[in-house]
Amino acid sequence: MPPSHELFAIAACYAFWSLAPTGSLVRPGRQEVAMRAVIPAPVPGLDLGREYGHHQSPAIRAGGLIFCSGMVAINPDTGEREHGTVTSEARRIFENLKLLLESAGSSLDRIVQVHAMIYDRIEYDVLNRVYRQYVPNAPPARTVMSVQIEAGFKVMLDVTAAA
């Protein structure tokens, strides 16, 4: 049974914006509204497409939300994989998420949902200990699952935030 805070859902605010940066999709009749925009990596290491050939954008902004690709522990400056413990990987991921979300005008406080993937359920409490440090107040809705993660990582976070 998940702790009750996992059931704490934050309603997403729907907001429109008027920028139409590169990579945006603009609907006919709604020219002033960029419906879908790629959020570029704020630092080279967060572009997994370029670093590792993953065919994905770091994040997409659409309909007032930001959808982030699954994030693993990558050094933001060098792009090198930083395998470690659940704690060290989760810390690195949150630091990178902060960079990514803030570059798009959002923040860790504005995360609405997290899918937290770990390599083994036995580390659930370890994940929680570090996780709560980064979302101390009114934490986002969350689901934790144990799965196989790319390249031998122990943690991956899949995040949706309010733009």
Add this chain to the structure above:
Amino acid sequence: MTLSRQVIDPDNPSLDQSQKSGLPLSPAVRGGDFVFVSGMAAIDPATGAPAHGTVAAETRQILTNIGRLLEATGSSLAEVVKVNVLIYSMLEYENMNAVYREFFPTDPPARTVCGVKLIGGHKVEIECIALA
């Protein structure tokens, strides 16, 4: 403001596995600005039968079917914002990725890939969120 919610009926009923198998899910649901597509496994669009194959073949079949489903709703693969790919083994990541990139030639969606145990003998399952 109350957001709308509408179940999407695929124009090809073979793609509606929920109806075929009596499962309690809709192939896709429109909610607010988005269409949420259920996890899809490889299905032969002519017969509705499972189309088991390699990771590459299943990925191709699923993305083709999702493209048709989205187009029937007035959306398209170009309007997909997030994709979750579930594969039976992360060793096959690159086999999925190589086919996947053909379907999203520019500005690909945000994506999460993970290795899980799938039901029905499938190797790949893909779910996505697109703009309505």
